[in-house]
Amino acid sequence: MREDKVTAKLLCSIISTGILTFCGIIIETAMNITFPTLMKEFSVSTATVQWMTTSYLLIVAIIVPLSSFLKRRFSKKTLFVAADLIFIIGVLCDLFAPNFTMLLLGRFIQGIGTGIAMPLMFNIILEEAPLDKIGTLMGVGSLLTAVGPALGPTYGGWISSVWSWRMIFVTLLPFLIAALFVGSWAIKKSETEKVRFDVCGEILLALTFVSLILGLNSLGKSGTIDLTSGSELVFGAAMLAAFVRHSKMKNAALVDLSVFKNGSFSCHVFAFFVMNVCSLSLAFVFPNYLQIALHHDAFYSSLMTLPAAILGAFCAPFSGRMFDRYGAKKPLVIGGLLDILGLLLLTVFAHGNLTAYQVMFFYCFYMFGMGLSFSTIMTDGLTLLDKRRQTDGNAVFNTFQQFSGAVGTALGSTLMAIAQKGSGSLAESTGLGTFWIFLVLTILMIAAEAILLPHVRGKEKA
Template sequence: MKNKVSSSTLLAILAVGVMTFSGVTVETSMNITFPTLMSEFNIGLGVVQWITTIYLLVLSSVIPISKFLKSRFKTQHLFIIANLLFLIGLLLDAFSPSFYILLLGRVIQGIGTGIALPLMFNIILENVPKEKLGLMMGIGSLITAAASAIGPAFGGAIVTALGWRYIFVILMPVLLISLLIGMFSIPKLIQNDLENSRFDLRSFILIILTFAGLIVGISNISAYPIISYMIYLPIIIGVIALIVFVKIQNSSANPILNVSILKNISYAKYVIAFFINQLIILGLAFIVPNYVQIINKSNSSVAGFILLPGAILGAIISPISGILLDRFGAKKPILSGITLMIIPLLLITVFSVNLSNYWFLIAYTFIMIGVGMSYGNIMTQGLSYLKPSLSADGNAILTTVQQFAGAIGTAIVSTIVTKVGQLNVSDNGTFGYTFALAFLMTLSLIQFAIIYSTKNKKINS
């Protein structure tokens, strides 16, 4: 049948999806290990946070060149390189004798995941019939959404039962299985003609400077006074690098990333909505565990597992929501999902002074159902506004925005909790959390308005 997804395509998506899931899971699960790593390696909080920051920085820098990699190398070669790099990073981290070897392992993992993440969506876009595109994009996007929420629970359980090194050890056989499946299935996919294009090193350096400046500067807000040069200098460098990068891409005959597609207003709106959606996910992944541990005095395992039901239900809903998009269009499932995010966010903001773990569990579960209905569909619908020849560029921009939102989301929310919390020391510590939740709720309202104001377009048209 014309609209049937082949078994090779399904296995290829599974292979790359497992690798992507592992990458996102290890990213979020490491946050729970900070106290243990600080004690073992005798380092401070400002140093240990680089475990996550440097990983996200590498991801954000590698993903924008995914279009170039796709045009120069065969899909199976990119997959094998990504998988082997990830495995090398896992080995280094599992047996690292020092913190700096641990960081090196994270850098290598970041390169592998940075290649794999856009590769998964490119495989879907190129090999799945339009009639099934919403479903398969939903399955692809649930991988990253679910992994973001499952990570803390996974990390908490492993650290408590076995020790932090087993986070990496357990993933090794998973990556090997992924490698075997991919080596069998990916060569059977549609293969595009390769180009002998030249790598634009200048643009790549500007990408690194952009994300290094913005991520480091924003991350420093919570650690330094608001007027500190440690905040403004990196941000200024990042903004200048971004401006120069955009000018170079717009004047290039063969840009490393076609940023001019952001002139497509409908696509640009969905990019902003996608950014907001990811920022809310990562912001809540910080607020909920910390509130549960600091305010409600529960342990890390309880905090991690409160996120688990929502992650599972969100994962189940995501492909179902993709089916709804295939049949009825994007707006209804997306707006319904955002509404399911707004209502519980409003309730936990209003009652944030005294929230039990039980109510956090319920609220977070409904929010993640809303994420499952909206997250993948926002990506699918956004790409539908572009010509098929621009899908790789559109996918690269969306995936880069996703990682950038993840990198700064935790920093922004933690800064609000810390800085605002200092304004009222007479409460039980919830003042900052109230403002952080109100911030996320406001973002969800903006997201709703953006989607509502954008003209709908049938995916299959």
């Protein structure tokens, strides 16, 4: 039931689900910086420790498409309580993990909780928020999820250097427990219906994501398509085609793919995907460039990207207010121009001698643009669908957001691996790879904006 105004319970519902999503994201980025410590403590290789991120990414990508089914089958309150308790169990597994296997299991369990909570937050906004406040509240929700990547590397580096990597999990437990109590009070019980679970569709989708993500990871490590990565990517593409065909034949499909018949919605999803790919590629390249090419330590490198990340995160509610007042066109045009400007500046200066402070300054342009664009694209795209299909549209956006993480990281690591195989020192080849990545991302962003903007509506047409 839609509210006439933003009530305390609605705001608490958004914040409690947002905190749960925030915790999942901040652990992911905070733990990345502890990989060398984990490798030494548990005697595992670089390839093995990367499964801390890969396993989490896989399970979230598999769970998120279930959101449409879960929302119909279970009450929103029930889903939230289950997600929070599952996440707490995962945190406790990691906190007391005696070995790497238990640590990995904890990340797997946390992925289930995040996969349920992330789309739930946006579904609450779309269904319960006043129509003239949807943009603002979508911005608030995006702020809660965007602050995680902004604070994660610096937070993880500081906690692990002052205390221990296990304290990363200890400090999040009070927030998770508080969110559990607040969400249990605030989130409404929603109506449910007995819908049949599409087992075959979920198996096909799981095989799709497992194969594609593993193939992209293999591609990123080697820099070339070998027998392993090639077969995984081909198998993943085949499973995706089978899933699409299966969904057309089933009335109870996991996700209603007919949403893609709306051309404007599809253009929004494409631009959203490209923006996420660009952001994740930059998250990969900056630490490598700053540490390998410029010889700064990990903590200093994280500080250089922190201001831009915080700026982008706190622009999200502002972009939501712009959407409610002016429509989508103004924030998306301004945001797109800032994104392109930031990437162009990085590309031009990377061809010469890009300093750490230039990285920090130019990245601010990019993240300012992302702050204006990120939640606005999603909000505007979902308003193009009728209310019955918005849940499926939300699942599509959140699924593409997760999968873009693998694509973005693979794109950055592949280009960097190719460059580092060339002649010259490691620092020089890393600088060259950085330039290639910036150039490719600039081209992708220009293409995404060119495709998106003709389908964006102003307030007078909304």
